[in-house]
Amino acid sequence: MEKQTYEEIHDCLIKPRINPQRRKDKVYIGCGAGFGGDRPMAAKKLLNRVKELNYIVLECLAERTLAERYQAMASGGDGYDSNISEWMSLLLPLAVDRGTCIITNMGAMDPVSAREKVLEVASSLGIRLSVAVAHEVFVNESGSGSLPEKLVNMEGGVSTYLGAAPIVACLERYQPNVLITSRVADAALFLAPMVYELGWNWDDLELLAQGSLAGHLLECGCQLTGGYFMHPADKNRNLSFPNLLDLSLPYAEISSSGEICVMKAEGSGGILNFGTCAEQLLYEVVDFRGVTFQPLSRSKVLCIGAKPSAHPVPDKLLQLIPKHRGWKGWGEISYGGYECVKRAKAAELLVRSWMEEAFPGVSSCVLSYIIGLDSLKATSIGNHLSSWRASEDIRLRMDGLFQEKKHAQQLAKEFTALYTNGPAGGGGISTGVKKEIFLEKQLSRTCFLADRGKANRSQ
Numbered sequence: 001m002e003k004q005t006y007e008e009i010h011d012c013l014i015k016p017r018i019n020p021q022r023r024k025d026k027v028y029i030g031c032g033a034g035f036g037g038d039r040p041m042a043a044k045k046l047l048n049r050v051k052e053l054n055y056i057v058l059e060c061l062a063e064r065t066l067a068e069r070y071q072a073m074a075s076g077g078d079g080y081d082s083n084i085s086e087w088m089s090l091l092l093p094l095a096v097d098r099g100t101c102i103i104t105n106m107g108a109m110d111p112v113s114a115r116e117k118v119l120e121v122a123s124s125l126g127i128r129l130s131v132a133v134a135h136e137v138f139v140n141e142s143g144s145g146s147l148p149e150k151l152v153n154m155e156g157g158v159s160t161y162l163g164a165a166p167i168v169a170c171l172e173r174y175q176p177n178v179l180i181t182s183r184v185a186d187a188a189l190f191l192a193p194m195v196y197e198l199g200w201n202w203d204d205l206e207l208l209a210q211g212s213l214a215g216h217l218l219e220c221g222c223q224l225t226g227g228y229f230m231h232p233a234d235k236n237r238n239l240s241f242p243n244l245l246d247l248s249l250p251y252a253e254i255s256s257s258g259e260i261c262v263m264k265a266e267g268s269g270g271i272l273n274f275g276t277c278a279e280q281l282l283y284e285v286v287d288f289r290g291v292t293f294q295p296l297s298r299s300k301v302l303c304i305g306a307k308p309s310a311h312p313v314p315d316k317l318l319q320l321i322p323k324h325r326g327w328k329g330w331g332e333i334s335y336g337g338y339e340c341v342k343r344a345k346a347a348e349l350l351v352r353s354w355m356e357e358a359f360p361g362v363s364s365c366v367l368s369y370i371i372g373l374d375s376l377k378a379t380s381i382g383n384h385l386s387s388w389r390a391s392e393d394i395r396l397r398m399d400g401l402f403q404e405k406k407h408a409q410q411l412a413k414e415f416t417a418l419y420t421n422g423p424a425g426g427g428g429i430s431t432g433v434k435k436e437i438f439l440e441k442q443l444s445r446t447c448f449l450a451d452r453g454k455a456n457r458s459q
Contacts, residue, residue, distance in 0.1 A: 009137060012317065012449055014165050014202050022199030022256055024054070029190055029214075030251035032091070032102075033058040034221025036065045036081060040090045042222070046249040047094050049265035053251060055193045056095065058087060058104035059186055059219050063320060066183060067437045069108040070157045070322045079110025080117070080180075088121045088178070096127055096177055103167065103189050107180040109157065111135045114180050115454060130455035132176035134166035136183075137449065157322040159183045165202070166449045167192035174453035183320065187215030190252075198256040205308035210258040213291065213306035216284040217250070217262050217277060224250040224262060224280045226270030236275060243269040260303045261296065268299070277301055316443035325436040329400045329408030331415030332371075334428040336393045343423035344370050344396040350422055351398060354414040362400075362407050371395040395428075401436060408433045 030053045032043030038060070047056060060081050073079030084106045095102055107114040115131045122129050136159065162184045170179050171193065181189070194200065194211040202208070217224055226247050230239040246269030253261045264272045277293040290305040331351070335343045352363040372394035400411045412431035419429060 009449070012160075012162070012165070014163070014313070016203065017168075017195075017201050020195075020199045020201055022197075024197045024256075026253055026255050027194055027197040028052045028054050028251060028253055029193055029218070030056045031059065031190075031218040031221050031224075031249050032056040033060050033087075033104075034219060034223060034249075035062065036060040036083075038221055040083075040087050042247070042249050043087070044090050044094065046251065046265065047091065047098065047100065049248065049268065050251055051098065053098070053100050054197065055101045055103055056091070057189045057218070058102065058106060059189055059221075061105040061108055061183065063439050066108055066159060066320065067322060067439055069110075071435060071437055073109050074157070078113065080108050080114035081106035084114055084117055085121050088118050089125070092118075092122055092125060092127055092129070092178075096129055101171075101176065101193070102178045103181075103193065104179070105181045105184050105186075105189060107133065107135060107182050109159065109182070111180045111182050112452070115178075115452070118178055118180070119454065128455075129177035130174055130453060131178045131180065132170040132174040132454075133452045134162070134170045134179065134181045134184075134449065135451075136160050136162060159320045160444065161185050161318045161320075162188070162449065164188040164192040164195060166451060168196045170451045170453070171196040173451065176453060186219040187212050190215035190218050194254050198254065200256075207258045209306040209308040210260055210303075211254065213281075213286075213303055214252045214254055214260045214262065216286055217280055217303065218252055220280060220283065221249050222247045222270065223283065224276055225264045225268075225272050226276060229271065229276055229279065239269075239271060243271075245269060261300050262303060263300045266299050272299060272301055274301070277303065316445050319442050319444045320439040321442060322437050323440045325401070325438045327402050327405045327408035327433065328436045329402065329411035329431070329433045330398060331412060331429065331431040332395055332397050333415070333418055333422075333426045334393070334395045335423070335426055337425060340392065340394050340425070341370065341373060343425065344394055347396055347418050347422045347426060348398065350418065351411070351414050354417065355411060358410050358414070359407055362402060362410075365402050365407070366398055366400040366411065368396070368398045371397055405433070405435075 030046050030050060032046060043056065047053060069079050091102060111133045115133050118131050159182060167179060167181060170176065191211045200207045226239055226244065229237055230244055231237040248264035248268030248270055251263055253263065264270060273295050274293045281288050281291065290307050292305050294302040296302055333347060348368045352366065355363045398415065400408060402408050412433050415431050416429055418426055
């Protein structure tokens with residue numbers, strides 16, 4: 001297998017596109033994944049059902065999953081989404097055959113290694129393709145950058161939210177079959193192919209606003225088409241099980257004039273209407289003043305009215321900095337039947353007392369709640385006996401955040417001891433310990449980007 005590599009480093013300042021070409025009058029962009037735990041088979045169904053798709057976006061990265069990838073990479077594991085092989089093995093044959101470009105942020109903390117994994121999968125399938133990468137790099141004080149084979153976006157795992165511009169640059173330079181990014185604003189994954197294909201420029205603010213609206217609607221996958229929507233208590237949301245089972249991931253038709261229709265596959269289940277569109281837009285917490293949704297059919301909704309911000313170009317970028325927060329320990333146990341709540345309360349007191357015997361004072365670091373009784377409330381309901389008696393099947397959960405690992409480990413040990421030392425009828429104990437990382441946010445004026453293209457040529 002012959003490989004060709006290209007690379008370029010540049011700053012993150014948005015520069016006007018020089019004579020942007022309109023390649024299409026309309027572009028069709030689908031969402032193949034709305035989060036890291038989404039279903040690859042659903043993405044394959046969308047590709048099968050919607051033959052006109054030009055792009056399919058796998059949006060699999062969040063701040064939580066970015067922190068997990070940082071921990072994994074710091075421990076010698078993969079800094080990219082470890083499921084990328086499964087996704088690509090399933091989607092590449094059909095996507096490459098159809099000419100559908102896959103754009104994904106599964107690169108996370110190590111998009112360069114993610115590219116190598118995709119090329120490896122393609123080679124095993126006998127597929128010829130090119131893979132591009134758009135990601136942040138650390139540039140030293142002299143202003144020169146380095147592109148090592150094993151890359152962390154920036155020193156210490158710092159990661160900056162990138163926009164659509166580096167993705168557009170990759171599309172222009174390489175016309176790849178697959179494009180992998182590091183941390184990118186979710187909607188930008190969808191906006192970039194619109195800008196590239198429809199000839200938009202960075203000062204076409206009305207068009208960019210409409211494109212961003214489409215991106216926000218698509219980025220959470222089936223949440224737009226009936227997922228996380230069904231509720232038997234609401235006649236407008238009470239989907240039947242067969243209808244819920246056959247959800248279609250969404251896609252959009254975007255015209256060069258900025259007209260947007262979001263759609264689901266014809267004949268699929270789920271629901272796409274004003275309610276699902278409005279709910280998704282509210283979920284994204286964006287400025288929705290002036291936006292309206294006009295259902296054109298059971299599978300198509302026209303979206304109009306998005307307007308640019310009064311300050312459309314930010315002077316700073318959001319950066320995420322991994323910080324060690326301590327060690328988390330937790331445990332769960334189930335109790336059922338008569339006076340199950342009292343038994344769970346007794347179990348909680350036992351674990352707290354045992355913790356105090358081992359390490360005085362640390363039980364104050366433990367939060368307890370009872371799933372099925374007070375776990376969905378901001379504060380405990382206290383000693384309301386009527387609610388206690390109504391509960392017939394509950395689960396005690398205890399979480400502790402400690403400065404020292406041994407304290408987290410002790411909580412897990414003491415919780416497990418409930419099997420032979422706690423109240424009657426407890427079961428299904430689960431415990432765990434992990435290092436807790438959170439992402440501190442700051443604003444930065446500078447960031448350097450790299451784009452790389454690499455192709456394999458199977459003999």
